[in-house]
Amino acid sequence: MADGLRFECQKGCTACCEQPGFVYLTEEDLRRAAEFLGMKPKEFERRYVYRTTHKLRLRVPAEARCPFLEATGCSIHPAKPTQCRIFPFWPEYVDSAREWKKAARFCPGIDQGPLIRIASAQAQAAQMRAAYPHAYEGVVSIEPANRRPPDAADPPTG
Ligand code: SF4
Numbered sequence: 079m080a081d082g083l084r085f086e087c088q089k090g091c092t093a094c095c096e097q098p099g100f101v102y103l104t105e106e107d108l109r110r111a112a113e114f115l116g117m118k119p120k121e122f123e124r125r126y127v128y129r130t131t132h133k134l135r136l137r138v139p140a141e142a143r144c145p146f147l148e149a150t151g152c153s154i155h156p157a158k159p160t161q162c163r164i165f166p167f168w169p170e171y172v173d174s175a176r177e178w179k180k181a182a183r184f185c186p187g188i189d190q191g192p193l194i195r196i197a198s199a200q201a202q203a204a205q206m207r208a209a210y211p212h213a214y215e216g217v218v219s220i221e222p223a224n225r226r227p228p229d230a231a232d233p234p235t236g
Pocket residue numbers: 086087088091092093094095165166184185186187188
């Protein structure tokens with residue numbers, strides 16, 4: 079395994095937010111984003127969230143633009159969901175040199191900047207697994223890179 083992974087987010091880039099796929103939230107993500115927008119969690123959920131038994135995600139179709147993406151970037155940046163905050167240190171990328179390279183096709187920050195120690199990258203990947211346990215249960219590998227954790231079962235609705 080490599081000693082680490084190079085990554086540095088590129089100023090002005092929003093490519094990861096423009097990839098197709100769902101944006102999942104934890105309960106804490108929901109609460110934090112609502113607070114950031116000055117909304118009650120219930121109000122935020124009614125307006126933006128689609129909830130199933132085990133998952134919460136933004137209520138937009140997989141191919142649609144994230145409602146928080148603006149020309150200048152993420153309008154809830156300080157309170158963005160866990161998967162957005164941790165990208166590209168998702169388990170599927172950290173654990174596979176091949177998937178890491180695939181993610182580099184749309185993320186210009188990959189393989190740039192300082193070396194992030196592998197232990198640190200793995201710690202972030204572990205945060206992803208903990209945040210979205212149902213998305214990662216039993217997952218060995220995933221389909222092409224996108225902005226969602228792996229989850230083929232969740233019906234796209236908007
Ligand atoms: S695609 Fe990569 S470089 Fe661009 S905003 Fe996302 S993380 Fe940063």
